[in-house]
Amino acid sequence: MPYADIPDLLLCAGPVEGVLTLTLHRPALRNALSTPLLQALVAVLARAEQDEAVAVVVLSGGDKVFAAGADLAEMADKKLPAMLCDERPALFAAIARFPKPLLAAVCGYALGGGCELAMHADIIIAGESACFGQPEIKLGIMPGAGGTQRLLRAVGKSLAMKMVLSGDFIGAEEARQAGLVAEVWPDADCLPKAQALAASIARQAPLALRLAKAALLAAQETGLSAGLAQERAHFVTLSASQDRQEGIRAFLEKRPPQWQGC
Secondary structure, eight states: OOOOOBTTTEEEEEEETTEEEEEEOOGGGTTOBOHHHHHHHHHHHHHHHHOTTOSEEEEEOOSSOSBOOBOHHHHTTOOHHHHHTOSHHHHHHHHHTOOSOEEEEEOSEEETHHHHHHHTSSEEEEETTOEEEOGGGGGTOOOOSSHHHHHHHHHOHHHHHHHHHHOOEEEHHHHHHHTSOSEEEOHHHHHHHHHHHHHHHHTSOHHHHHHHHHHHHHHTTSOHHHHHHHHHHHHHHHTTOHHHHHHHHHHHHTSOOOOOOO
16 A cells, blocks of 8 residues: 655655655754654654555655754754653654664754764765754754764764764765765756666565674674674574575576575
8 A cells, every 4th residue: 555645744745665654844944853744754754664565765855955853943942841841852763763774864954853864874974065953053953862972973973973062964966975975966967866776676575684784883882792792692683594595496497586585
């Protein structure tokens, strides 16, 4: 059953060839990340996690802007008690736990919460107009949805410090050179290129995709020895899968594999 759009929040397309495309849709507010928008995104991802027709998700903001930040109007009157009960950290955590590959197609601004959301993706494909930044310091605040942690791991200490402490932005090519972005394309090609890569990924064995993603993410949070142990555990788990046997047989028989997802 196709995924329905969520009015004024999120557009859904697909799945096509195993790829579900989600587009943030608050154009009048440059896709500001309100709590309802994050709730809608988490709800669709929860469905996609259980949907065998979805192998990969692509998240876009359209060809003008990815997300220019958090919804400041929503945040303006929140004092300490309200911030302690803020639902958004749990929503970002739910996005981070999505076990299938998640790609971001970024054109235009990805700032503040928008940059943090893009960094929740496993792979970022950028348009030439893409601009990444954590400008919260200019408002007397700081990143609060993983910006200081994910950015430092993606681009290194010096550039992350510069971006967070000065509020300066970086463009698409600098983001690619720093390791934040995998590929840069003309804006018109950004989403199609992300979808093509997603379709290529979607053709791989589903269980292997999940475990490979899990092992890669674990590398960000563990030491080398613990990471290697987890990698090996996932590798051994796959040795018992039907898809491993099918993949080897298909290679030897020179035919495309027919994955079963188990």
